Amino acid sequence: MKEETKEEIKNYVMDFVRRLTRREKYDINEIRRGYPFHALFFPDEALVSFKLQRRLVTKMGQEFYPRIALIIARERHSEAYTDYAVSGEADEGMINKINRILDELRENRRKPNAEEEWREIVAFRTRRSIPVKVIADLYVGDFRPGPLFLEIKSRFLT
Numbered sequence: 001m002k003e004e005t006k007e008e009i010k011n012y013v014m015d016f017v018r019r020l021t022r023r024e025k026y027d028i029n030e031i032r033r034g035y036p037f038h039a040l041f042f043p044d045e046a047l048v049s050f051k052l053q054r055r056l057v058t059k060m061g062q063e064f065y066p067r068i069a070l071i072i073a074r075e076r077h078s079e080a081y082t083d084y085a086v087s088g089e090a091d092e093g094m095i096n097k098i099n100r101i102l103d104e105l106r107e108n109r110r111k112p113n114a115e116e117e118w119r120e121i122v123a124f125r126t127r128r129s130i131p132v133k134v135i136a137d138l139y140v141g142d143f144r145p146g147p148l149f150l151e152i153k154s155r156f157l158t
Contacts, residue, residue, distance in 0.1 A: 005075045009068060016064055026051055065152045069138045079141030086149060087133045093126035 031047045032039040038047060066082045073080035101117050104110040136149040 001072070002075055005071060008071050012067060012071065016059075016067075020056060020059060061152075061154060065154060066137050069150070069152060073138060073140050077140045077142050079139075081139045081141075082137060084136045084139030084149075085133065086136060086139070087131070089129040090132045091125050092128045092130045093124040094121050095130065095132060097121045097124035 026048055028044050028047065031044075031051050035047060035050065038050060042050070070080055070082050098121055101110070101120065105112060134149070137152040138148075138150040140148040140150075
């Protein structure tokens with residue numbers, strides 16, 4: 001990794017931390033209304049901590065990880081973008097199978113296995129196209145052998 005890229009990442013991380021650690025005033029009554037069941041079980045300090053934690057996790061997923069990926073991608077690629085809308089047509093059966101696989105992954109009913117998933121997806125080809133629009137967390141247009149579309153997910157294993 002180039003020194004300039006490392007420096008850009010370092011500066012971004014420091015800025016992100018500074019922006020996120022600014023003390024915000026939270027109205028405890030507003031938090032209680034927003035999380036009524038949490039309020040039954042936790043004291044006010046825990047509710048405020050929960051609110052801060054949710055804010056951090058949301059910002060990391062929506063902003064931090066995609067931006068770090070973009071900085072790294074731009075080191076070698078000039079066509080790198082976040083939140084990139086892509087429209088086109090795709091095979092209906094394959095799209096349905098992809099959605100089922102994603103549901104199973106989200107529900108921990110299967111472990112990721114790209115080769116097996118691709119075999120399953122291709123087996124459901126119907127040769128009927130439907131319009132599809134997706135938003136790529138990271139899009140790299142000049143990636144070879146062809147454009148790269150990424151959805152960035154994070155998960156803490158326990």
